[in-house]
Structure formats: C-alpha cells, structure tokens
Amino acid sequence: MSQIQNDLLLRALRGETVERPPVWMMRQAGRYLPDYLKLKAKYDFFTRVQTPELATAITLQPIDQVGVDAAIIFCDILVIPQAMGLEVLMEELKGPSLPKIIATQKDINALTTEGAEESLKYVYDALALTKKELNGRVPLIGFAGAPWTILCYMVEGKGSKTWDKAKQFAYTQPALAHQLLQKITTITIQYLKLQAKAGADTVQVFDSWAGSLSPADFKVFAQPYLIQIADALKGIVPVILFPKGSWYALKELSESSAAGLGIDWCVSPQIARELTGNKITLQGNFDPAKLLAPIPAIKKAVKEMIDAFGVQNYIANLGHGITPNVPVDHAKAFVDAVKEYQAPSL
Amino acid sequence: MSQIQNDLLLRALRGETVERPPVWMMRQAGRYLPDYLKLKAKYDFFTRVQTPELATAITLQPIDQVGVDAAIIFCDILVIPQAMGLEVLMEELKGPSLPKIIATQKDINALTTEGAEESLKYVYDALALTKKELNGRVPLIGFAGAPWTILCYMVEGKGSKTWDKAKQFAYTQPALAHQLLQKITTITIQYLKLQAKAGADTVQVFDSWAGSLSPADFKVFAQPYLIQIADALKGIVPVILFPKGSWYALKELSESSAAGLGIDWCVSPQIARELTGNKITLQGNFDPAKLLAPIPAIKKAVKEMIDAFGVQNYIANLGHGITPNVPVDHAKAFVDAVKEYQAPSL
Numbered sequence: 001m002s003q004i005q006n007d008l009l010l011r012a013l014r015g016e017t018v019e020r021p022p023v024w025m026m027r028q029a030g031r032y033l034p035d036y037l038k039l040k041a042k043y044d045f046f047t048r049v050q051t052p053e054l055a056t057a058i059t060l061q062p063i064d065q066v067g068v069d070a071a072i073i074f075c076d077i078l079v080i081p082q083a084m085g086l087e088v089l090m091e092e093l094k095g096p097s098l099p100k101i102i103a104t105q106k107d108i109n110a111l112t113t114e115g116a117e118e119s120l121k122y123v124y125d126a127l128a129l130t131k132k133e134l135n136g137r138v139p140l141i142g143f144a145g146a147p148w149t150i151l152c153y154m155v156e157g158k159g160s161k162t163w164d165k166a167k168q169f170a171y172t173q174p175a176l177a178h179q180l181l182q183k184i185t186t187i188t189i190q191y192l193k194l195q196a197k198a199g200a201d202t203v204q205v206f207d208s209w210a211g212s213l214s215p216a217d218f219k220v221f222a223q224p225y226l227i228q229i230a231d232a233l234k235g236i237v238p239v240i241l242f243p244k245g246s247w248y249a250l251k252e253l254s255e256s257s258a259a260g261l262g263i264d265w266c267v268s269p270q271i272a273r274e275l276t277g278n279k280i281t282l283q284g285n286f287d288p289a290k291l292l293a294p295i296p297a298i299k300k301a302v303k304e305m306i307d308a309f310g311v312q313n314y315i316a317n318l319g320h321g322i323t324p325n326v327p328v329d330h331a332k333a334f335v336d337a338v339k340e341y342q343a344p345s346l
Numbered sequence: 347m348s349q350i351q352n353d354l355l356l357r358a359l360r361g362e363t364v365e366r367p368p369v370w371m372m373r374q375a376g377r378y379l380p381d382y383l384k385l386k387a388k389y390d391f392f393t394r395v396q397t398p399e400l401a402t403a404i405t406l407q408p409i410d411q412v413g414v415d416a417a418i419i420f421c422d423i424l425v426i427p428q429a430m431g432l433e434v435l436m437e438e439l440k441g442p443s444l445p446k447i448i449a450t451q452k453d454i455n456a457l458t459t460e461g462a463e464e465s466l467k468y469v470y471d472a473l474a475l476t477k478k479e480l481n482g483r484v485p486l487i488g489f490a491g492a493p494w495t496i497l498c499y500m501v502e503g504k505g506s507k508t509w510d511k512a513k514q515f516a517y518t519q520p521a522l523a524h525q526l527l528q529k530i531t532t533i534t535i536q537y538l539k540l541q542a543k544a545g546a547d548t549v550q551v552f553d554s555w556a557g558s559l560s561p562a563d564f565k566v567f568a569q570p571y572l573i574q575i576a577d578a579l580k581g582i583v584p585v586i587l588f589p590k591g592s593w594y595a596l597k598e599l600s601e602s603s604a605a606g607l608g609i610d611w612c613v614s615p616q617i618a619r620e621l622t623g624n625k626i627t628l629q630g631n632f633d634p635a636k637l638l639a640p641i642p643a644i645k646k647a648v649k650e651m652i653d654a655f656g657v658q659n660y661i662a663n664l665g666h667g668i669t670p671n672v673p674v675d676h677a678k679a680f681v682d683a684v685k686e687y688q689a690p691s692l
Contacts, residue, residue, distance in 0.1 A: 161507075164669060167635035171643060214633050214665075215614040216650075247593070248614060268561040268594060287560050289513035297517060304562075319560075323510060 009070045009139045010201055012315050013238040013259040013281050021306060021314045022069040023338035024141070025331065026242075026262075027321030028062040029074045032331060035061050045090040049075055055126035056133055063138060065328065067335050070139045073127055073195075077145030077206055080188060081154055083115035101157040103169070105176060113183050116190040123191075124198035131199030142200030144192055146207030146243070147184040147225035148218075151177065154184075163212040170221050177221060185225045189232040196237035204240040204262065205229055211245015211264075218246050223253070230257040240283060244320065250275040265290075265319030269308035282309060285319035286334065291326040295333040302337035311343055355416045355485045356547055358661050359584040359605040359627050367652060367660045368415040369684035370487070371677065372608075373667030374408040375420045378677060381407050391436040395421055401472035402479055409484060411674065413681050416485050419473055419541075423491030423552055426534060427500055429461035447503040449515070451522060459529050462536040469537075470544035477545035488546030490538055492553030492589070493530040493571035494564075497523065500530075509558040516567050523567060531571045535578040542583035550586040550608065551575055557591015557610075564592050569599070576603040586629060590666065596621040611636075611665030615654035629661035632680065637664075637672040641679040648683035657689055 004010065008022035030036055036058055039048060048054045058074040078088045078096050089097045102108060123142075131140055145153075152166040153159075160166070170177040192203045210222050222243065230239045234257040242262030243249055253261055254276035263272045263284035272282055290301055306316065316338040322331060350356065354368035376382055382404055385394060394400045404420040424434045424442050435443045448454060469488075477486055491499075498512040499505075506512070516523040538549045556568050568589065576585045580603040588608025589595055599607055600622035609618045609630035618628055636647055652662060662684040668677060 162635060162666075162669065164635045164638065164671065167633070168638035171636055171639035211612060212635075214611045214631075215617070217633070245612065248612070248617065265560045266557060266591065266594070271561070271594065285560075287513070287563070289508060289510045289558075290517055292510065292514035293517035320508075323508065325510065 004136050004139055004201070006069055006138045009141075009315060010238070012313065013202055013240070015281060015313055017312060020341055021309075021311055021316045021338055023316040023335050024068040024070040024072065025062070025066075025318050025322050025334070028066065028068055028072065028331075029058045030322065031324035032322055032326045032328060033061050033065060034328070035065070045076075049079065050122045052122060052126040052129045055122075056130045059126070059130045060133055063134070066332050067339070068138070070141050071130060071134060072141040072143060072204070073123070073130060073200070075123055075126070075143070077143070077150065077208075078153060079120060079123065080145060080150055080184065080191065083119045083191070084111040084113065084183070084187060085115070086111070086154065095159045096153065097158040098153060099157070102154040102180060108176060108180050108183065111180075111183055113187040113190075116187050116194060120191060120194070124194055127195055127198040127200055139201035140199055142192065142195035142203040142237075144188045144203065144205055146205050146210065146222065146229075146241075147181045147188065148213070148222040149207050149209045150184045150188075151180055152209045152212070154180065163209055167212065167217075170217070174220075181221065181225050185228050189229055192229065192233055192239075193236060196233070200237060202238045202240060202259070203233065204242055207241070207243040207246070210243040210249070213246070215248040218243075218249055222246070223249055226253065227256045233257070242283075247271070247275070251277075254280040260315065262317070263319065269305060273309070278313065281313045281315060283315035283317045286317070288318045288320050288323055288326070291318075291322065291330045291334060295330060298330060298333050299337040302334060303341065306338065306341050307344060311341070350482050350485055350547070352415055352484045355661060356584070358659065359548055359586070361627060361659055363658060366687055367655075367657055367662045367684055369662040369681050370414040370416040370418065371408070371412075371664050371668050371680070372418075374412065374414055374418065374677075375404045376668065377670035378668055378672045378674060379407050379411060380674070381411070391422075395425070396468045398468060398472040398475045401468075402476045405472070405476045406479055409480070412678050413685070414484070416487050417476060417480060418487040418489060418550070419469070419476060419546070421469055421472070421489070423489070423496065423554075424499060425466060425469065426491060426496055426530065426537065429465045429537070430457040430459065430529070430533060431461070432457070432500065441505045442499065443504040444499060445503070448500040448526060451525075454522060454526050454529065457526075457529055459533040459536075462533050462540060466537060466540070470540055473541055473544035473546055485547035486545055488538065488541035488549040488583075490534045490549065490551055492551050492556065492568065492575075492587075493527045493534065494559070494568040495553050495555045496530045496534075497526055498555045498558070500526065509555055513558065513563075516563070520566075527567065527571050531574050535575055538575065538579055538585075539582060542579070546583060548584045548586060548605070549579065550588055553587070553589040553592070556589040556595070559592070561594040564589075564595055568592070569595055572599065573602045579603070588629075593617070593621070597623075600626040606661060608663070609665065615651060619655070624659065627659045627661060628655060629663045631665035632663070634664045634666050634669055634672070637668065637676045637680060641676060644676060644679045645683040648680060649687065652684065652687050653690060657687070
C-alpha cells in the first residue's frame with residue numbers, strides 16, 4: 001500500500017492533530033465542472049459510471065482543478081438497487097427512476113443480496129484505477145446510500161418531495177420494510193468492504209432522505225441500519241455517516257462505530273459540537289447556496305465556519321452537494337479559504 | 347361579537363386550562379376531501395379563492411365532515427405578491443409560478459405595499475361570510491406567508507427544492523433582500539390586521555421555506571420579520587408562527603410576542619418543549635405521511651404525541667399540510683383520536 005502524501009482527511013478521521021482541516025465537497029466531481037460537462041455530452045450517465053477510465057477521469061478532475069484534499073469516486077447510490085436486480089433509469093432533467101417498484105413480499109424475495117461482488121465490479125475497478133492514478137496524492141473516498149434512502153427510491157420509483165409512499169410502506173408494513181432494509185444493509189456492507197479492498201481509504205454513507213423521518217421513526221427505520229453498517233466496517237475502513245436533516249440523531253450516532261458524522265447547513269457548528277460532545281470528527285456544513293455569493297463573502301463565511309467547528313476533529317465540506325450553477329472559481333475560493341485558514345490568535 | 351361555543355383553540359393559545367387539546371389540520375380544507383374536488387373541477391384556483399361564497403363553502407367542509415375544532419380560511423399565501431403587483435399563475439400539476447420575478451432595485455420599487463385593503467377585499471369578505479356561517483361553532487383562523495417564504499417565490503418565480511436563487515439574491519444583495527422583506531412585512535401586517543377586523547380569531551404565519559436557511563441566516567433574513575409581525579399584531583389577535591424546518595429558532599421565537607409556535611414532525615415533542623421551556627403554546631406535529639398508516643396505528647401515534655406534548659398549552663395538528671392522498675376516514679381518525687384522548691392516570 002502506497003503512502004498517502006496529503007493524509008489530512010484520514011488523520012482528521014482518526015482524531016489526530018492536523019495543521020489545518022482537510023477539505024472536500026460533496027458532488028465535487030460533477031456538473032459545475034466544464035470538463036465534466038464535456039464527458040457528460042459524450043457518454044450517458046451509466047456509461048460514465050460503469051467505465052472505469054471515465055469514472056476515474058471524472059473523479060480526478062476536482063483534485064487537479066479545485067485542489068480538494070480527497071477524491072470521492074464518481075458513482076451513484078442507485079447502483080445498489082441495480083445490483084439487487086432492479087432496473088434504474090437516469091434521464092436528463094427527469095432524475096432517476098425505477099420502472100419496477102418494491103411493494104410486496106414477493107418483490108422483496110426477488111431481490112438478491114449476492115450482487116455486490118460481480119455486478120459492481122466496475123466500481124472496484126474504478127477505485128483501483130483511481131488509486132493508481134492518484135499515486136498517493138490524496139485519500140480516496142468510497143460511498144453508498146444508506147438503507148432508508150435506498151428504500152425510498154425502491155418503493156417510490158423516483159424522487160419525491162415528501163417520500164409519502166415510502167413512509168406509507170414503512171408505517172403500514174413495518175415487517176416488510178425491515179426485511180427490505182436488512183437486505184439493502186447486507187449487500188451494502190459487502191459493497192463497502194469490497195470498496196475498501198479495492199482502495200477506498202474511507203467510505204461515506206449518504207442518508208439523503210433521513211430528514212423525512214420523525215425522530216421516533218428515524219430510530220426505527222434508519223438508525224439501526226446505519227449503526228449496523230458502521231459496526232461491520234469497524235477496523236476495516238473509517239466510516240462517515242451523513243444523516244441529512246436528522247440533527248436529532250447526532251448524539252446517538254456520535255456514540256456509534258462511525259469515525260465521522262456529516263452535518264448539514266441547518267445545524268449550527270456549535271450545536272453540532274454540543275450534541276456530539278466532541279466524541280467524533282464532524283464534517284460539513286457550508287450552505288451550498290452560499291457558493292453563489294461573491295468570493296469575499298464565501299471566504300468570510302468559511303472562516304466563521306472553521307472558527308465555530310474548530311480546526312481539530314473537523315473536515316471542511318458543504319452541508320449538501322455542490323449545485324451545477326456554482327462558478328468553478330467560487331468552488332475554488334471555498335477550498336482555498338480552508339487552506340488559508342489561520343486560527344484566531346489566543 | 348358572537349360568543350364562540352367551542353373555544354378550545356383560543357383558550358389553548360391564551361394558555362388557559364383546557365379539558366382536552368383542540369385539533370385542526372393544516373390544509374384541512376383541500377384536496378383529500380371529495381366535496382372540495384367537486385368545486386375544484388368546476389372553478390379554477392383563483393376563482394375558488396376570490397369568490398367569498400366558494401371560499402366559505404370550502405372553509406366549512408372540514409368542520410362538518412371531519413369535525414376539527416377550528417376553521418382556517420381557504421386562501422393562498424401568494425395573494426400577497428398579487429396584492430403587491432405581481433402576476434401569480436396557479437397551474438394544475440405545475441404548482442404556482444410568477445412570470446415576472448424580483449431581481450433589482452427597480453423591481454422592488456415597483457411593488458406596492460398599499461394593496462392590502464382594496465385588492466385583498468375578497469379575503470376579508472370570505473372571512474366575514476365564514477364567520478357568519480360558522481355562527482360561533484368554532485374559531486376562525488386567518489393566515490399569511492412569512493416574508494422569507496414570500497421572497498422565495500418572488501425571486502425564484504416558482505417552487506424549488508433548494509431555493510438557491512432566493513438564497514443567492516439574499517447572500518449577494520442583502521440590502522435589496524432586506525428592502526423586499528420589509529415591504530412584504532409591511533403589507534402582511536396590514537393584511538393580518540384586516541383579517542382580524544373581518545373576523546379572524548387568530549392568524550398563522552407560514553414560513554414554509556424557513557428550513558432552507560442555516561441558523562445564522564434565519565436570524566438575518568427570517569426571524570426579525572416574523573418577530574416584527576408578531577409584535578405588530580400583539581393585543582389585536584393571537585399569532586401562531588410556523589417556521590417549518592427551523593427547529594433551531596424555537597427557543598428565540600418562544601420569547602417573541604407570538605401566542606403559539608407550529609412544530610414540524612422532525613422535532614420530537616420533548617425537544618420542542620425543552621427548547622421553548624413551556625413558555626408558549628405549541629402546535630403540531632403529526633407526520634402527515636402517518637395519516638396513510640392503518641387507523642389503529644394513527645390512533646396509537648396520536649395518543650403518544652399528546653402524551654409527549656401534554657394536554658395544556660398544546661394544539662394538536664399535523665407537522666405540515668395534509669396530502670391529497672389521505673383517505674377522509676383517516677383524517678377523521680386523527681381528529682377523533684385527539685377528541686377521545688384520556689390522559690394517562692397518575
């Protein structure tokens with residue numbers, strides 16, 4: 001295993017002292033980058049995801065062009081439903097859709113949990129190739145969707161504002177929901193282990209729709225599966241859990257096996273620290289829309305964010321994915337502001 | 347002024363002792379009711395809103411059919427942009443849209459704050475007619491959108507998942523944003539005063555998109571205007587503030603002139619009480635999607651909700667608007683469960 005030259009991210013996840021916080025951005029390999037758009041114009045979504053050379057090229061773009069301290073593999077959380085046997089369509093402007101949805105015991109029985117090794121081989125190949133191309137410059141992040149979030153798509157068949165149908169399924173047929181969540185969890189654990197084996201230095205679990213659940217329902221339908229994943233990966237690879245919107249769960253998740261917790265921008269850094277009692281490395285939480293502000297305003301807000309989180313046990317990031325309308329120099333200003341950070345003198 | 351027979355809602359808002367919590371549902375006059383759908387099939391949205399006889403008929407439907415303890419006038423928050431001089435379109439399946447958006451000083455200058463009396467007369471007429479038809483059965487609730495939420499629509503021109511454009515406007519041109527927010531606040535205060543004069547016994551201010559803001563930005567762009575409205579209405583009519591998603595602001599808003607605070611379903615009743623220190627009446631917070639669960643599950647969850655909030659200083663409601671796919675008997679089960687509530691014996 002090659003030595004990583006800039007290992008700030010991994011040191012922060014281990015709780016080691018760092019000279020400045022590491023910085024990366026959710027969706028950093030994506031549509032705000034002109035070079036990404038060029039590849040997007042030539043190859044459809046799943047061709048980009050499933051061709052290791054393309055996925056690697058896209059993954060590396062923000063390292064070279066924006067200067068982030070970590071690479072995150074270009075992929076999608078919906079490769080898990082695919083690996084379990086469902087068709088996933090990714091249509092421009094329409095977002096993802098699954099023509100066959102999950103509604104019954106029979107539907108769940110038909111899902112395989114054995115698909116991670118074979119059918120997601122392209123992900124491991126992309127990780128291995130990226131690892132090689134990175135040549136130890138920065139760590140490589142793997143990822144998966146959280147079981148609740150994957151259930152949402154499997155039951156709704158497409159994006160939703162309220163995830164009504166997914167919640168109706170969970171509230172009306174909780175036993176089926178738990179079966180489904182467990183199947184997703186099982187394959188996700190295998191998937192993340194194989195990502196680590198292929199070269200991922202850390203993995204993030206995106207619970208993008210966790211915040212659609214009440215605190216009580218999060219504890220039933222989301223939290224146990226996040227904890228199961230973190231436990232299963234313990235000692236193999238550090239895990240970052242990102243339960244977007246579920247500020248109410250931060251305390252309990254801070255006591256899990258996870259190495260880091262993603263924080264969205266609707267939690268103040270102070271409250272996030274209070275809730276997690278400095279027991280875990282926190283990652284976040286710049287409002288992605290603030291990247292549309294003028295550069296001096298971005299730099300000022302980044303400084304305030306780091307002042308509030310503190311330099312240690314902290315990974316600078318956005319509170320959600322970067323949006324396509326962000327100018328590249330604004331993204332770069334965000335990254336630069338973290339790198340230029342000087343702690344207030346005591 | 348006629349005596350109100352069932353004044354549970356008003357007593358709860360005044361912090362007086364009640365024998366059981368009052369109950370109503372956000373969007374209770376709406377698309378889950380077959381009788382509403384009949385009127386919807388015959389008259390377009392703004393005809394329904396602007397014809398007092400229709401608005402009154404719709405407002406009364408859930409009183410008779412679901413048995414709620416309050417009527418909320420059938421109207422829309424976007425009547426304020428209309429009264430300020432903007433065109434608002436309401437197209438089936440597409441949601442609201444504003445062909446002319448607000449972007450510049452000139453755009454803001456062109457907005458009137460004098461429109462509340464004349465151009466919104468149909469709202470006061472509907473309130474007066476509803477009041478008469480209610481004949482003192484239950485209190486009548488008026489409402490308006492909060493300034494931040496109205497700004498969101500004025501700047502974006504339509505609904506948005508992230509309200510990026512509205513936030514970009516606020517972060518890039520804060521002085522213009524504050525001018526716009528102040529103009530909206532000014533006309534909204536006049537509007538709500540006139541609603542009270544026409545018969546509204548209480549008014550709710552819906553900050554539906556408050557939760558798109560970070561805690562720090564909420565304090566700058568949302569909170570001062572909510573407080574200004576609550577202060578201006580003090581002594582005239584009790585105000586319920588509903589900052590959806592902004593759990594982080596509950597403590598400070600509990601110290602405002604508001605009589606009640608709406609709580610969404612992503613805050614546990616215990617935490618809501620802790621944050622507000624029992625200083626204010628709380629309203630909420632049943633997950634609307636849980637109305638899709640089987641009736642026994644609804645009734646059990648309602649009981650748990652009231653157990654957790656407590657009977658006093660509490661208004662049972664949903665944590666967001668009822669969705670069109672809820673069966674009427676499920677909505678009724680929710681209301682019945684509140685009415686049947688028996689406090690756990692001590």
